[in-house]
Amino acid sequence: MDVVHYSSLRNNLKSYMDRVTDDYETLIITREIGKNVVMMRLDEYNNLMESIHLLGNSLNRAALEKSLKQLEQGFTVKKSLIDIEDNQ
Incomplete structure (x- = not known):
């Protein structure tokens, strides 16, 4: 800065x-x-405004915090992407 x-x-x-x-x-x-x-930069400003919006709502902030806690505790699931051609 x-x-x-x-x-x-x-x-x-x-x-x-x-x-x-x-x-x-x-x-x-x-x-x-x-x-x-x-x-x-405009993209930095937009990112900042989006973060403020997402964290400004208490329900949304709680959901994000819960997700981060699950990630930190290793509660993740690894999935493969399905090839579209195989399903046709």
């Missing part, structure tokens, strides 16, 4: 945007009055 002042960002916008998109760099942009912002 890197920090840059908005005037530097403004003067070098393409370079900073390339760093964010190409290097998966999250950028904090500081402003004079302290209302800072974050620049990140």
